[in-house]
Amino acid sequence: MKQNVLAALIEAGLEARAVVLVRNLADGEQFLVDRVGAYKLEEGVRKSIDSEISRELLERSQGALARDDAQAAEIGGQRYLIQTLSPPPRLFIIGAVHIAQKLIPMAHLAGYEVCLIDPRSAFASIERFPSVKIVNEWPHEVMPKLSLDSRSAVVTLSHDAKIDEPALQAALESDAFYIGALGSKKNHAKRLERLGERGFDGKRLARIYGPVGLPLGGRSPAEIAIAILAQITQARYQKVV
Amino acid sequence: MEAKYLRDPQDVLRIALEWCDAGKSIAIATVVRTWGSSPRPVGSNLVIAEDGIFEGSVSGGCVEGAVITAAKKVIKTGQQAILKFGVTNDEAWEVGLACGGEIEVLVERVE
Numbered sequence: 001m002k003q004n005v006l007a008a009l010i011e012a013g014l015e016a017r018a019v020v021l022v023r024n025l026a027d028g029e030q031f032l033v034d035r036v037g038a039y040k041l042e043e044g045v046r047k048s049i050d051s052e053i054s055r056e057l058l059e060r061s062q063g064a065l066a067r068d069d070a071q072a073a074e075i076g077g078q079r080y081l082i083q084t085l086s087p088p089p090r091l092f093i094i095g096a097v098h099i100a101q102k103l104i105p106m107a108h109l110a111g112y113e114v115c116l117i118d119p120r121s122a123f124a125s126i127e128r129f130p131s132v133k134i135v136n137e138w139p140h141e142v143m144p145k146l147s148l149d150s151r152s153a154v155v156t157l158s159h160d161a162k163i164d165e166p167a168l169q170a171a172l173e174s175d176a177f178y179i180g181a182l183g184s185k186k187n188h189a190k191r192l193e194r195l196g197e198r199g200f201d202g203k204r205l206a207r208i209y210g211p212v213g214l215p216l217g218g219r220s221p222a223e224i225a226i227a228i229l230a231q232i233t234q235a236r237y238q239k240v241v
Numbered sequence: 242m243e244a245k246y247l248r249d250p251q252d253v254l255r256i257a258l259e260w261c262d263a264g265k266s267i268a269i270a271t272v273v274r275t276w277g278s279s280p281r282p283v284g285s286n287l288v289i290a291e292d293g294i295f296e297g298s299v300s301g302g303c304v305e306g307a308v309i310t311a312a313k314k315v316i317k318t319g320q321q322a323i324l325k326f327g328v329t330n331d332e333a334w335e336v337g338l339a340c341g342g343e344i345e346v347l348v349e350r351v352e
Contacts, residue, residue, distance in 0.1 A: 003261050006254055013251040023347070025273065025323060025347060028349060070284030081283075081347060083271070084284075085254075
């Protein structure tokens, strides 16, 4: 592998762009593929090589990109490793509470890019949350701007309906692969009732995991964070084939 | 400061790039194929520097020792290697996967 290709892969990851690295296993020849096409880097400049590779290899590579997977493939008598390098999945935490302080480093370790949302700047302060992106805005204002997608997870922890529920509403209107809401069974039932009044039917509301987290029985903020992250992990691999 | 996190395998590749920038000669091992039960999926990376330090994984620790040995040779010669583990054959690799799976690993030098 060439060092400039390695640098390009890291750069794509930091810019949240997915890219496919294709290697010929016999001769070590390699190139990159993205939505636009196949290319090599010549002195840092992109040079299209669409005309130099087979249609099948390009299609297989762009298929891997769409599915976010890695595979070995035999095409035209040659063996290739087709490897997608994707940007991290995103976790949006609403509520800068004690559990969030424990959940954030765990989610970072699990490979998530984390964004913490809480309009109360006394809660969501850099002193309390030194290593995460903090958004001091109301969820109903900021959530629609976040382009939540099928690689996004949303968990509400604030215990305050006027902060949590607009966030849940935005999540329900998106393709987020996980939506979790902290709160007792009783509170959750009331919450579903209120969201129901805003036009979400039972099927749509069933996407919300509440009370949040796998039933591990833990009680401390860190233990609850483990239960939440475990459930997010489970949801991610149940839905991504 | 917001920390920038990368997902596996980019986080391992980033370490590889840091080592390159520090002037080390390095090799990258990548899982190319798996058969049966194997601990790490296709695309998983282990990076190895000439002095033997390494980060990442291609198995649950079963074959890393052999990959590191092979990587040192790859770093010296520049010749990429494809290693197979867990298969009963007459290759020199006498390590196997305890889980009963088989894996194929590409080892290449970073130029």
